Amino acid sequence: MTIAPAAALPWGEVWGQDAAVETLRAAAADPAALAHAWLITGPPGSGRAPLALAFAAALIAQDAGDEHTMRQVLARTHPDLTALRTEGSIIKIDDARAMATRSYLAPSAGRYRVMVMEDADRMTERTSNVLLKALEEPPERTVWILCAPSDADLLPTIRSRVRVLRLREPEVDQVAQLIVARTGVDAAVAEQAARHAQRHIGMAQRLATDQASRERRDETLRAVLRVRGISDVVEVAAQIVAAATDDAKALTAERDEAERASLLRTVGIADGARIPPAVRSQLTALEDDQKRRATRSLRDGLDRVLTDLQSLFRDVVMLQFRREGDTINLELIDDLRELAAKWPADRTLTVLDHIAETREALEQNVQPTLALESLLVTVVSGRKP
Known part of the structure; x- marks a missing residue:
């Protein structure tokens, strides 16, 4: 498989999805092959959003040589593109309603008006219902592109109104x-x-x-392997939450400060100057958005930890079934072999089940430290609390 050159507009940022690209190229070039609504699915990191934007650029551009329009779309600045993504836990119903309303506008400069919704799996049922009519009866020159990990993450009523394009997972x-x-x-x-x-x-x-990220991952997995009793459970659960919190802060702090400085510059307030009451409400709204993003970032960080733990115990169970060829955590292979020999396979499977349940609990806003302590008790005992 080759890596497409970055200059190959609009598909240069799409990698490893040759079949999907060919399907969308053909649809963009032939109105008879173009569905009015698409759902691009694939595992995290498979490139759903870059592919959706590339498809949008191909649809909006007047022809294959219209690079200016394509660059505008890829930068999310073209007037015929509406792109919605959320850094919160859910997509707000007001945002979905505004998107649905905008979908009825005729394209102003391009061939189509394109509505891209990333993280469509973060819609509640009520929010999903806002989109139903827009998806069912869109204007002739409007195309919807939704992105989600799986079509099962959306309501059946949504799935029935879209053409699903499933992405492959690279090696x-x-x-x-x-x-x-x-x-x-x-x-x-x-x-x-x-x-x-x-x-x-x-x-x-x-x-x-990022060497610090690599070190945090390694320290977390080694700490879990060292857990022997309740005192270790409490200590390691707190360590994991602290590491995920630090990771989330590292990802958001610089951006938060840049957004605040940009807002103050936009309204003409110098650094260190007093902020007038008329601007405080805008700052408060920005801070509220940043807090929601920080909450989501922490939750995503904890989810990454659970994914890493899942890989750890998945390696153990694979060793227990004498399959060593595709070990993920090769650096810990001696510890993994020792654990595989000491535990019965059903104990490892119990831990894997509890990891999945912990992920669901965190999505339901269970206190993270308590959820992780419960999981680590299962690691220690082999039984769910």
Whole structure:
């Protein structure tokens, strides 16, 4: 598989999805092959959003040589593109309603008006119902593109109104090749990052380029392997939450400050100057959005920890069934073999089941430390509390 050059507009940022690209190229070129609503599904890191934007650019541009329009769409600045993504836990119903209303406008400059909704799986049932009529009876020159990990993440009424395009998951060596090409990191570091990220391209790139992230992951897994009693459970659960919190802050703090400075510059307030009452409400609204993003970032960080723990105990159960060829955590292979020999397979499967339940509990806003303590008690005892 080859890596497309970045200049190959609009598909240059799409990697490893040749069949999907060909399907969408054909649809953009032939109105008879174009469905009015699409759902692009694939595992995290498979490139759903870049593919959706590339498809939008191909639809809006007047022809294959219209690079200016394509660049506008890819930058999310073209007037005929409406792109919605959320950094909160759910998509707000007001945002979905505004998007549905905008979908009825005729395109102002391009061939089509395109509505891209990332994270469509974060719609509640009530929010999903807002989109139903817009998806069922869109104007002739409006195309919807939804993105989600799986079509099962959306209501059946939504699924029945879209054409589903499923993306493939790249292999570890393919992700490593891409990371080397993008960042220039050592091939061994890229391979380890791709393996630890379980082929999630974005996470693999972060692990490959951020030594602190690699160290936090390694420390967390080794700490869980050392858990022996209740005192360890309390300590390690607190350690995991603290590490996820620090990770979330590292991802959001710089952006938060840049957004605040940008807002103050926009309204003409110098650094250190008194903020007038008329601007305080705008700052408060921005801070509220940033708090929601921080909450989501922490939840995503904890989910990544659970994904790493899942990979750890998945390796153990694979060793118990004498399948060592595709071990994810090769750096811990001696510890994994020791655990595989000491535990029965059903105990490992119990831990894996509890990891999945912990993920669901965190999505329901269960206190993170308590959820992780419960999970680690299962690791220690082999039984769910």
